[in-house]
Amino acid sequence: MLQVKNMDLFIGQQHILHDVNLTIESSGELIGIMGPNGAGKSSLIKSILGEFNATGEAFWNGKPLKQQLTQLTYIPQRNQLDLDFPITVKDSLITGYYQTSGWFRPIKKEAYIKRDRLLADLQLTDLKDKTLNQLSGGQLQRVLLAKALMKDGDLLCLDEPFVGIDFRSEEIMIQILRQLKSEGKLILIVHHDIHKAKAYFDRILLLNRSIKFFGSASEALSDENIKEVFLKEGVTL
């Protein structure tokens, strides 16, 4: 169970998050976090995982999340990553393993087995010797997911994973995410494409600095909510 209690975030003079309170009881769910540009979607994720210094607190199964970050797998937006470092796809996944086991520990045989399975699941085996800067946007996003899944967290947070990627990569990724959901993982995805959202998510959180709605995907994306949250004057989709 994920609980966010009384979360407020200021960056400088800007009040980015207003008293966010949220309880997601179930595991095994795909949740979309949606709202207009600048709504605070990425900031909410970063506040939940403790990267931003928000007031209030996030709890995972009743205990502060920041005391159990091994449970959390986070994939930031691609444009926040430094891709100039010349690392191959297969080695990049091993760095994902180190994030769980700790640096300088010997790599266990299981890690290589897991890496090869993830490369296969995300259809990356043929690309394993390429460096990250040689990949297309969709291939890179699949690598980021595979790398993140080297860690066995029960809570996954992905920030705009489907932006600017090809249809095939999106299909491969959504299949994997559905599989993870069926294994009981709670998956939060910051997302902006209204058209696919109903097909992807069980529930949707509409955010615009504060929570505007949290419920089933079809209710969340009612004409009234779209008008209220996305189409107000001064806000662009």
Ligand SMILES: Nc1ncnc2c1ncn2[C@@H]1O[C@H](COP(=O)(O)OP(=O)(O)OP(=O)(O)O)[C@@H](O)[C@H]1O
């Ligand atoms: N590191 C930062 N420093 C200063 N301001 C920031 C920082 N991160 C976010 N903000 C500000 O917080 C507000 C919300 O940004 P955030 O990226 O969380 O919104 P978002 O809903 O994810 O937007 P988008 O859909 O455009 O990615 C914006 O006004 C942004 O300028």
